[in-house]
Amino acid sequence: MRIALISSEFAGLPGSGGIGSYFDHLARGLVRAGCDVEVFTSGSEGDLLERPGVVFHHLGYSAPPDFAVFAGFAFRERHHQKPFDVLECGELKAEGAWASRWVKDVAFVVRLHSPSVILNGYLDFPLTPWAYFKKIFFQASVALGARRRGLPLPPIYLEPFAFSWNQGADLEERAMAQSADLVVVMSSEMRVFANGFWGIKREAIRQIPNPYLVPSKLITGESEKKKTIGFLGRLESRKGAIELAAALAKVLPGFPDWKVVFVGQEVSSCLSGKNSKLIAEKILAPVQSQIKFLPNIPPENVAEWFAGVDVFAFPSLWDNFPYVILEAMAAGKAIVATATGAVPEMLGDSALVVPVGDARAFRKELRKLMEDDELRRSLGDAAKKRFEERFYPDRVMGEILEVYREAIERAKERRKEV
Numbered sequence: 139m140r141i142a143l144i145s146s147e148f149a150g151l152p153g154s155g156g157i158g159s160y161f162d163h164l165a166r167g168l169v170r171a172g173c174d175v176e177v178f179t180s181g182s183e184g185d186l187l188e189r190p191g192v193v194f195h196h197l198g199y200s201a202p203p204d205f206a207v208f209a210g211f212a213f214r215e216r217h218h219q220k221p222f223d224v225l226e227c228g229e230l231k232a233e234g235a236w237a238s239r240w241v242k243d244v245a246f247v248v249r250l251h252s253p254s255v256i257l258n259g260y261l262d263f264p265l266t267p268w269a270y271f272k273k274i275f276f277q278a279s280v281a282l283g284a285r286r287r288g289l290p291l292p293p294i295y296l297e298p299f300a301f302s303w304n305q306g307a308d309l310e311e312r313a314m315a316q317s318a319d320l321v322v323v324m325s326s327e328m329r330v331f332a333n334g335f336w337g338i339k340r341e342a343i344r345q346i347p348n349p350y351l352v353p354s355k356l357i358t359g360e361s362e363k364k365k366t367i368g369f370l371g372r373l374e375s376r377k378g379a380i381e382l383a384a385a386l387a388k389v390l391p392g393f394p395d396w397k398v399v400f401v402g403q404e405v406s407s408c409l410s411g412k413n414s415k416l417i418a419e420k421i422l423a424p425v426q427s428q429i430k431f432l433p434n435i436p437p438e439n440v441a442e443w444f445a446g447v448d449v450f451a452f453p454s455l456w457d458n459f460p461y462v463i464l465e466a467m468a469a470g471k472a473i474v475a476t477a478t479g480a481v482p483e484m485l486g487d488s489a490l491v492v493p494v495g496d497a498r499a500f501r502k503e504l505r506k507l508m509e510d511d512e513l514r515r516s517l518g519d520a521a522k523k524r525f526e527e528r529f530y531p532d533r534v535m536g537e538i539l540e541v542y543r544e545a546i547e548r549a550k551e552r553r554k555e556v
């Protein structure tokens with residue numbers, strides 16, 4: 139199969155996160171499975187580490203809508219030179235919209251990572267009555283438009299996500315997903331979102347985890363009791379760094395021999411200017427001798443970093459399918475996490491999982507892990523075992539290839555109907 143991937147984010151590019159990690163692991167996994175893979179991404183030649191077997195098309199444009207348009211041009215030209223079987227993109231910013239419109243004879247797959255309608259709820263400002271009114275108004279407008287065209291009336295949803303709604307971005311992302319041959323989700327929560335909020339037909343939705351190609355240098359097991367808590371992620375409001383700092387300020391005084399390492403890029407809010415790192419540092423000032431903040435580390439160094447961690451803390455307010463959880467599981471680490479997105483399904487009973495926003499429960503479980511060496515060891519072993527049973531890369535890549543084959547068949551049927 140020849141696979142085209144469109145994403146302005148790719149692991150190693152500035153600003154890339156979980157979406158970038160996904161496309162990196164996916165591209166390498168597809169090559170390992172014998173596919174021809176070409177990636178249309180932002181940046182310039184030389185920005186990325188070499189990925190043997192992967193052909194990169196660097197478009198240089200990362201901001202919407204420019205990237206989607208230029209990706210569409212580049213994909214169409216390349217398809218005419220050497221046709222693709224499958225085109226995949228993420229839903230965020232609808233980056234594959236123009237490519238899918240201009241090239242109809244390719245199976246089109248959209249994977250739901252972080253829709254704007256959800257992310258916009260974490261720009262650290264409350265949902266005002268006016269924003270709430272707009273949320274309902276624009277959904278009602280869509281429903282009335284459907285009625286005028288003789289289409290079934292879509293329901294107006296306040297749930298499952300009560301977030302502010304950027305109607306322009308949401309409608310564009312939704313329309314692109316509705317045009318896909320198959321939509322892939324990573325959690326039952328996102329399955330409900332795709333069907334209930336976006337109106338994707340159930341028979342067009344498939345649930346498959348993200349692939350994670352385990353590094354050969356991965357060191358697993360307990361790290362010689364270094365008594366270190368690790369946080370790895372962008373230091374922004376959505377990732378819960380402030381909430382973790384508040385918990386640590388109350389827990390650490392009772393554990394003077396424990397250290398905490400925050401690793402990640404600090405990101406100030408584009409609205410309020412709030413800087414999570416500065417706020418966390420202020421909260422942790424009384425125990426600052428036990429705290430260390432480090433800048434972002436390259437993807438290839440993440441496995442080595444996990445070797446020095448005893449407990450991995452994941453306090454996120456919302457994440458869909460966080461790669462850092464897979465990395466911690468594969469490394470056999472004891473994990474305390476919030477029940478956001480796919481996290482409860484990923485971890486099962488192999489970690490301590492608490493409700494989002496329950497600061498008392500998070501502190502309690504964190505303290506429990508710090509006190510009990512045997513519990514840390516047993517949970518770390520359980521997390522590694524669960525990773526190997528459910529998320530082993532060959533198994534996940536097999537499921538992804540099956541989705542591609544099904545999408546190709548659905549695309550053939552779609553072309554017959556035209």
